[in-house]
Amino acid sequence: IRTVPVGLGDRAYDVVIGTGLIDKAGEHVLPFLSKRKRCAVVTDANVGEHHVERLSVSLEKAGAAVDVIVLPPGEETKSFEGLAHLSDQLLALNLERGDMIVAFGGGVIGDLAGFAAAIYKRGVDFIQIPTTLLAQVDSSVGGKTAIDTPRGKNLIGAFHQPRLVLADLDVLATLPARELACGYAEVIKYGLLGDFEFFEWLEKNVHAVLERDTQALVRAVGRSVEMKAEIVAEDEKEAGRRALLNLGHTFGHAIEAEMGFGDALKHGEAVGVGMAQAFRFSASQGLCSAQDAVRAVAAIKAAGLPTTLADVRSQPFGADALIAHMGQDKKAEGGALTFVLVRRIGEAFVAKGVDPAPLRAFLLTEG
Ligand code: NAD
Ligand code: ZN
Structure with missing residues (x-):
């Protein structure tokens, strides 16, 4: 078991990473419950089927009163409709201000239940128990x-820090391989943006991680969470350095938007292509060496992730369509293009006001 503190002053919390944590969740969660010891566990049907029984038993053993709300799996749940449904369930349970919401699932459940916690009765505490690799290394911290709206993803939301994050590596055993690879895209992102040594370790251990070797997962999740915690503690509201976490995401979001955010291309896969493009574009502008770009791309590819537009769709994307999406990116300021670019593997930087002309020329060569 490894504990990573997230240093946010009076809202500081721990991320506990290890095995067997679901069965010991009661012990970990108990200190955060009020006298009533009530918690509402929010999960989706997939996670519910495999793991929620053990979680409930463990919480009840610690004396908690537990209600479980099971939502349909999938991104569509992270919507106004999903929020209305969840809020109604919480109200029907008579959940009070001092009670606890436990988000038990992937990023969809974490984002939705976290947002519900931020606004339910003007805010209740919540705990994250992430069950996908992506949620463990990224969205839970x-x-x-x-929630999403038809006009775009994650446009309606709030900053609301959890009281505790429990990342149980055992639950990853039931995660589909494709979802695991998507989480790996965010893991390697941390190496690429700020830790060359971690990147080198991932180059050697990609298969151990994807085979869900416990020791490899402890290191991969541990280092990822450490880096995210450090960046978030320094820049909670993304005024500066936190933007580095968007490496590959401006390119990636444009690809996702063109593909229609469906199941054909998952977020982590788009980020795989996006990070490869960030390296290739940086190399084309003389910002980083061609060797580094080749090496970064090879490491992304080694996880079975796509790295080119052609890997994703045989029909070309068109530079202008992609650039149009980039200008509408939530992170764009007044239409100016902001990218995370790289000087070398392990050193990314935020480039504001990127000139669309060389970008367009680059995207034309990308197809
Ligand atoms: P997800 O929550 O949809 O989970 C992926 C699939 O795996 C789902 O079908 C789910 O039911 C299933 N699943 C989850 N855990 C499982 C397990 N242990 N065993 C078997 N099946 C399991 O997707 P995700 O990739 O975890 O999260 C994506 C979401 O996270 C997106 O909505 C994205 O916007 C959000 N996100 C948020 C942040 C943030 O900082 N808040 C960061 C990154 C991503
Ligand atoms: Zn991402």
Whole structure:
């Protein structure tokens, strides 16, 4: 068991990473419950089927009164309709201000239940128990909560930090391989943006991680969470350095938007292509060496992730369509293009006001 503190002053919390944590969840969660010891566990049907029984038993053993709310799996749940449904369930249970919401699932459940916690009766505490690799290394840490609207993803939300995060590596055993690879995209992102040594370790251990070797997962999740915690503690509201976490995401979101956010291309896969493009674009502008770009791309590919537009769709994307999406990116300021670019593997930087002309020329060569 490894504990990573997220240093946010009076809202500081721990991320506990290890095995067997679901069965010991009661012990970990108990200190955060009020006298009533009530908690509402929010999960989806997939996670519910495999793991929620053990979690309930463990919480009840610690003396908690537990209600479980099971939502349909999938991104569509992270919507106004999903929020209305969840809020209604919480009200029907008579959940009070001092009670606890436990988000038990992937990023969809974490973002939705976290947002519900931020606004339910003007705010209740919540705990994250992430069950996908992506949620363990990314979405459960940092306090961003949100839902999607037909106009775009994550546009309605709040910053609401959890009181505790429990990342049980055992639950990853039931995660589909494709979801695991998507989480790996965010793991390697940390190496690429700020830790060359971690990147080198991942190059050697990609298969151990994807085979869910416990020791490898402890290191991969541990280092990822450490880096995210450090960046978030320094820049909670993304005024500066936190933007580095968007490496590959401006390119990636444009690809996702063109593909229609469906099941054909998952977020982590789009980020795989996006990070490869960030390296290739940086190399084309003389910002980083061509060797580094080749090496970064090879490491992404080694996880079975796509790294080119052609890997994703045989029909070309068109530079202008992609650039149009980039200008509408939530992170764009007044239409100016902001990218995370790289000087070398392990050193990314935020580039504001990127000139669309070389970008367009680059995207034309990308197809
Ligand atoms: P997800 O929550 O949809 O989970 C992926 C699939 O795996 C789902 O079908 C789910 O039911 C299933 N699943 C989850 N855990 C499982 C397990 N242990 N065993 C078997 N099946 C399991 O998707 P995700 O990739 O975890 O999260 C994506 C979401 O996270 C997106 O909505 C994205 O916007 C959000 N996100 C948020 C942040 C943030 O900072 N808040 C960061 C990154 C991503
Ligand atoms: Zn991402």
